[in-house]
Amino acid sequence: MNDFEPTIIAFVCNWCTYTAADLAGTSRLSYPPNVRLVRVMCTGMVDPQYVLKALLEGADGVLVSGCHPGDCHYINGNFKARRRIKLLKALLPQFGFAPQRLRLTWIGASDGIEFARVMQELVEQVRELGPSEAKMKMVI
């Protein structure tokens, strides 16, 4: 298990979390390369389907991260995202996905340090969970 390197797909919003990731980079903070960022304009556009696709394709964890409540550049996209995550968290555990494989966080544009910390912690958590079932089995 020690050599297991989890893959985490992170849907990050252009205005807050992606900017925080950028800040982490320009500040020369390091975070694990296990996280693959997918920049979206707003977490409000992350259809549950995207999360399902990532998980079924073998991602060991999925993160959706956007602006803090009240900071959304489209006013309320992050509130919509929260409902969709709530939905997925009610759906996925029924089919054996550990709920910890799906996370939602708010990371503001100036939170470069916070971004690096969350990524580190998230990767460790998913590493503990082990590889996802979808990765090991032929899922059709």
Next chain:
Amino acid sequence: MAKAAMIPIENGNLLAGLRQFLRQVLARPEIAAVLVPCQLPMKAMVMPTLVSDPERLSAANPLAPAFPLNAARMVSRLTRKEAGGTIVAVLRACEIRAFIELVKLRQARWEELIIVGIDCLGAYTNKDFFRIGDEDVEAFTGRFVQSALDGRDGEVDGVVLAPACQVCTDPIPNGADLVIGLLGADTGRALPVAAATEKGASLLEQLDLPGGKMPEAREAAMTDWVNRRRSKREAMGEATRSLTDSLEKLTAYLATCINCYNCRVACPVCYCRECVFVTDVFDHEPCQYLGWAGRKGAVKMPTDTVFYHLTRLAHMGTACVGCGQCANACPNDIPLAELFITASAPLQEAFDYHPGRSLDEKPPLAEFREEEFEEVVGIK
């Protein structure tokens, strides 16, 4: 309930009584047509039929255990724009719930429509209904109704209700403008009909029917009915969960799916005008398939099967009315009704949402509050 009346029944012939009632409705100048399940002249089958000629109501059969499709979709077609006349639609309870969901999604309108609901006795799967073959549909319906009202749950000659109907805990047509009661009624003499809305009451007042009320035995009969179904539903849920509680098991459950998408077409609340699964998004490049096969060693085709069903659950699960048409439409007999009814329940519970209960309740993913569901945020 604003007003109630009695539909006279002669010689225990419920269908004749209901047809006469519908003829009276259609005779009103403000009513342009009645949408009601009718026996087809050329085959032992019952289909939703839009009737404007009172004579043709002699084929009406809203009690037959035939449920070829969820008619909410048909009502949506009839009401999405002004039709130029009021339509009276006779619908099952789950059809009414689906219709209410479609109204919320602005895919149907209630303005020129009056819904008549009859206590639903359930229906057979299509395949089972076809087994009655050349037997007279009307006579068969009589035996079916008798079986349902006698507490045999609609079983006739060993044929039982469709799985979704067996576990339906909402057979009462709540939400209809007019409710025709079968439960607890003295069906040999008359059927009670009660108005649940202003629109229903004003139509009922125009009809020449003796006054009456819902029988007192109705409440108890309803409770008894629902309790029986509830334990069956719980057992079904438990069995289905144990068959699908891991990705591997879910894959096995759906293994015979050929991505025909019939379940999505049959689903009354799968609301997208064009499903993403038939768009270019899933028109993968040939090299993509080779890539998948190369990475995993083998890839079943067509691909994206589990993905499709999970996406559908995520999209319409909160609106699932439990009609079971997904299973009816499956060419390979995948028990989809069991899966969708079971897996949707926690989704509806998460938002305390009851599909089809009220027009005032917005679909959960169409609204939000600023302070809610804090527990899903963060990595703790």
